[in-house]
Amino acid sequence: MQTATATPWADAGSVDVLLFDVFGTVVDWHGSIVREMAHAHPQVDGAAFARAWRAGYQPAMARVRSGELGWTLIDDLHRIILDTILPQFGLAHLEDAARAQLNRVWHRLDAWPDSVEGVRRLKAKYICCTLSNGNLGLLTRMAKRAGLPWDCVLSAEVFRAYKPDPATYLGAAKVFDVPPHRVMLVAAHHDDLAAARACGLRTAYVERPFEFGRDQPKDVAARAENDLHSADLLDLADRLGCPAAV
């Protein structure tokens, strides 16, 4: 991806564990859903459909956080949102099996082109672990299909709390028996990074300008509050002193 190699960060040795946000940071949910919709339901505007589905995500988790819904896995929240939006896209007729099949698209998201090699390089030096609101089964099947070589798969499911609840960031640090400042969250979302920072974690922002599609580029300007700003996971590997094999 990048052409020049970044200078390694001076504090790269003070971190043991990298936690990765997944949806949008490691995998391209928008492009993957557009791809599947183009195949399964070509009459639907796949880009709008993907954004509508994703737009229901934070409100659905908020219902769990508020206690309106009991603990509910993302697979089930995705299905609730899907059932809500299908009529808006002329797909109210889809039967249960077709809905279940479509809902599992979140298990089949494609990695961004740099992700597999980026994690592979970062693993040479750091414990590389997911910290996603996606459930364990979803994350495992996604990783297996995409070839993402995680050292461990952690999820909100383990802590029964959704990010940005501190129980997730601090729970992950506790799993690896290290203080929060030896853990770094890697994410393409400043709110996730801010919540991790408030718990004492280090933070690395990853630019994913086309998370919402090429027609809706995201502001990916650097913010001073993050320890690192990286163009992608290969650039992050450079900055964390994990060179490509020579």
Add this chain to the structure above:
Amino acid sequence: MQTATATPWADAGSVDVLLFDVFGTVVDWHGSIVREMAHAHPQVDGAAFARAWRAGYQPAMARVRSGELGWTLIDDLHRIILDTILPQFGLAHLEDAARAQLNRVWHRLDAWPDSVEGVRRLKAKYICCTLSNGNLGLLTRMAKRAGLPWDCVLSAEVFRAYKPDPATYLGAAKVFDVPPHRVMLVAAHHDDLAAARACGLRTAYVERPFEFGRDQPKDVAARAENDLHSADLLDLADRLGCPAAV
């Protein structure tokens, strides 16, 4: 390891997930502790020390199961047992840092010679996941050091219950959203397999005759109640129709 290739099991296609017991089944705790003790404390009988440490394992978990101890990770149970046995081996003088370093030997256990390649082959067809009483941090560091390519790391820690509690076997099936009969436990211990079978899981026994050392061979005779009996994980891969790359 084995010379002839086993005939694949007729029901190999009816299983989606392989859960692996780890201590003794995938890694050689006895040999690894003997190795470390020979280096760190050569005056101690390492084989007896390893067996004494491991002998405290089931009683320690029983204290958690009975409620005498609150939920306690294996790292902490290992340390409680270690503190108990050190005086018996003339090591009462070890200070805290040395005890902590020794306790982490459980993170540094060596895989049996067939394990990495066996899991690699089985992964081509099945979700391969740990189901160990070891905690997540321990299992992750062990896998990273030994090169064990798990798809997911599950532990009693996730379910806050120790095997043979049904919550562990059924909890793992639920994580992957499959019925128990599509999950197979792989273990070198008949009691673990029996508990899994009682929950409806399939079972595969793995011979590890020298789990307790070459001088204390274990009875590894086949028992009819298991779906499969395998000499090692390469043999299991043959029986489950996961051939070596050609």
